[in-house]
Amino acid sequence: MSNRIIGLDVMEAFTKIAPYLNHLLNQDIFVSVMDTEKIIIHQPAKTFSLGTKNGDKIGEGWVGYKAMKEKKTKSLVVGKEVLGIPYQAIAEPVFDENDRAIGCIVVGASIEDTVRLQEIIGQFSQAFDQVGTGIQEISSSSQHLAEIGERLSTEFHHTKEDVKKSDEIIHMIQKIADQSKLLGLNAAIEAARAGESGRGFTVVAEEMRRLSEQSKTSGKEVKEILSNITIAIDNITDQAMETSAISEEQSSSTQEIAAATQELKAQLDELNSFIHKL
Template sequence: MMKKIIGQSALSAFQEVVPFLKMLYPQDAAVFACDRQKYLAFEEAESFKLGIKVGTSLKENSAEEQAMKKKEKVSSNVSRDKAEIPYHAMALPVWDDGNTVIGAVGVCLSLEHYDSYQEISGRFEKAFHEVGKGVKEISASAEHLAEIGEKLSWLSKNAAEAVQKTDEIMKIIGGISNKTKMLGMNASIEAARAGQEGKGFAVVAQEIQKLSNSTQQAASDVASIIKDMADTIESVSRETQETSAISEEQSAFAEEVSSTMDELKDQLESLGELFEILIEGTS
């Protein structure tokens, strides 16, 4: 149960010590004492001005007026739209020797830093949301890119194997070409030995040699193309591996950023709770 401040002498004593009470608060504060109609003593704050002077009528619906009306301690916050700087007001009723409230004493504490904190906190929360959204998109893109990289790597591997098989086929074709060439040369020799009777055979020998030369040239051209394809596939495979590595790094970085943002958000929430506790502690 709250102890009562009782007696006109107590109210008069508060009038005398109002300037000194202000010195007891670590933050900037306005301190006052009043009767039921007017302020008897008032010490203005440094950072915010309430425009109250000794003899000024009580502010309507103020904490001090409500404390006397409700006959209990009253705490309330005054927002920026009602005051130059937001502040927290607290007031205690003062009783006479009976059951009648004759006045009130109280203090007003600046909430400028807390108000600024809430504004900054709101901005941070919005920024956290946007960053978190961006991080998720980066992470999703990195994962998708990694999947594409894996598919490209698989295709490159299969293509490389196909090129190797084609290279083996070209070796076989080259061998056939060489044998055909040898066959053409032998046929030419035999046609020369046969003389006039071997003219028809000589024509066949020439065609065999032409076929051998054409086959050899075609095999050489195809081999060159296959080599270019192999070089290209190797380059694609190398780039794919690098892309996959970068994607993994991006994904890991995105997770790290997300974790850091969560920690910062938790710290801001904890800071907000400390502000609330501080305000409640002064109430």
């Protein structure tokens, strides 16, 4: 394969350049060059150490050992619980002209910043999920409130119509009271003409006029009460309509915020996927 590292001279070149790679790449990395038995040179990272040194025997669990045995590039991610800092190591086997693995080059780097960034993205993503859920609840509540406002407005309209009908009834009662008063007056006149024999009729005429006056007075009071109720219904209807309009506007705004939140969350997910590919 064309991308394979071939030749002992390449291993020797890496051995010479290993102490400078950390500085040249401006990254916190370690470099190990090994043959099939031991570490030829190990250049530790600045912030963490594997605890290995030049001349150490290669263990079977080492990523370099596995790369040479399987004759392919191997990658290993180690969590911070091992050395206190998470890191990733990539092992590339070196072959001779007969395709035999004669050594390995291992380069490892701290991924602490990457892991921390993933944690932050995860926290943001979780927070956006919670915000999105809250916004949906607010939007749903706003829509429900708008529906209630519309229903109240309809009910108040019907009530106002009923009040108008009641006002017509009161007007009819007042008309009947006026007629009753006129009848009582005529009855009193006729009773006066009848003299002694019409005295009982006079009592009835007086009672009719009295009831007529009471009915007219009560009708005026009821009419005034109904008028106040109509004014109150108008005010409540206006407030219900205003509440409904505000709720609809709030629902629309929260939906826009929810859409923006989802878009930002999608961008964070995309960023997280990109980081995993690094």
